[in-house]
Amino acid sequence: MFNYDGKKVLVAGGASGIGAAVVKSFRDAGAEVAVFDIAFKEAREEEGLLEVPVDLADSKQLSAAYGMLKERWGSLDVLINNAGIECVAALEDTTEEAWDRVMGVNLKSVFLSCKEALPLLKESGGNIVNTASQLAFVGASSFTAYTASKAAVVNFTRSLALETAKDGVRVNCVCPGAIDTPLLRRQFEGRRGPQGTIDDLIGMHPVGRLGKPEEIANCILFLASPAASFVTGSAMLADGGYTIQ
Template sequence: MKRFDGKVALVTGASSGMGAATADLLAEGGARVFTAQRGGTAHESIPADFSDRATPARVIGHVEQAAGRLDILINNAGMMREGTVEETSEEDWDAQLHLNLTIPFLLIRAAMPLLKASKGAIVNTGSIEGLGNNPRHPAYGASKAGLHGLTRAVAVDEGQHGVRCNAVAPGWIDTPLNEAYIESLGDPAQFRREVGRIHPIRRTGAPEEVARLICWLASDEASFVTGQIYTVDGGRTAQLSLP
């Protein structure tokens, strides 16, 4: 018997990267997997425009109608726009807070009756930028710190109903978005060498390495784990810079 047999999972932002890897691993583990994003056809894909606040309730309603239950909710969809506080427009601020924090809240709220019924699990994709910050990411860092706080709040309030809520805080992961950024630089190979050096294990991470942690947190193997933020960054945040 596989560890997710009989389980129904929803993964947002699963068209590529960590979301796609997580959806694949859940399916390999026996789960019936729904995904929600603008594009993509993997698994049971639900077209979703999360700029619309009505979308989360519609997506959860689709899963309930199709499967009759929900055991696992993975809030992975997110975005980042660069700029200092002075450079960040209210539009950019609102867009990042909306997708990275408000949409997970709305999905969790809409899904809670189903998750209570199944004593389900929620895993949110936070970031090491919810713990510290890279330059020129005020809205992104604020949204991820908020998502970490929401994770703990849901765990505290809903644990009595058997619902667990945790988050992962990835560091530099080789997603298509990061790869496109590297390729846009003057010397991609040099940048890859430099970014590898800031990690004690001397490399960046693969989406599957984050997905394996997400799936463990969503599984019954983590039945006594809730309200936690798990850093998965190759030791980057543990390593002090040289004087």
């Protein structure tokens, strides 16, 4: 569907779930892909793929990883910021530590990674795609930290898009609904969460099902491609109709 032959793509947060689908999709499209993720135990390299263990909310670790990437590649065409965690708790039960960690992974990491990548992207005329959430646009009980962080990602995306338009760098974000990943399934095993059972969650989506990681990857491939050359500052909802009710 998309051709990324010869392109260099960095996926920040790509070890599992949506991120892993994004990595696979870009590789299938011909891109050379680097993946930064705290889940990796050690750096690993194979043809067309570089994996680097990084705490994306740690500026020193991230700067060192970017330094290595610049030495290896010398250029960058696409940055995908996909790291994300949740804190499922009522506000009164949300600790300051949990709040800070959600903001660190979901928001601070986006700021840090964009700051590191921009000089390279300005040279290549590249672009950025951030992963936000449908919960950037609607409230959700017991998700105050998560919803706040993702709403911030949307407006960060819009502001940075204005800042970099003159440099030929597009910045967009994709806002997924509930996506069927092992992590999501585990969250609902044998219990009712704040959103009920997993069947209740499915029922919140008018299309009557959860999304697939590959469907979000397709949105990201589009936004990062020349097919979206007139699109910047956009927050693409891919939520099965969740937010139109």
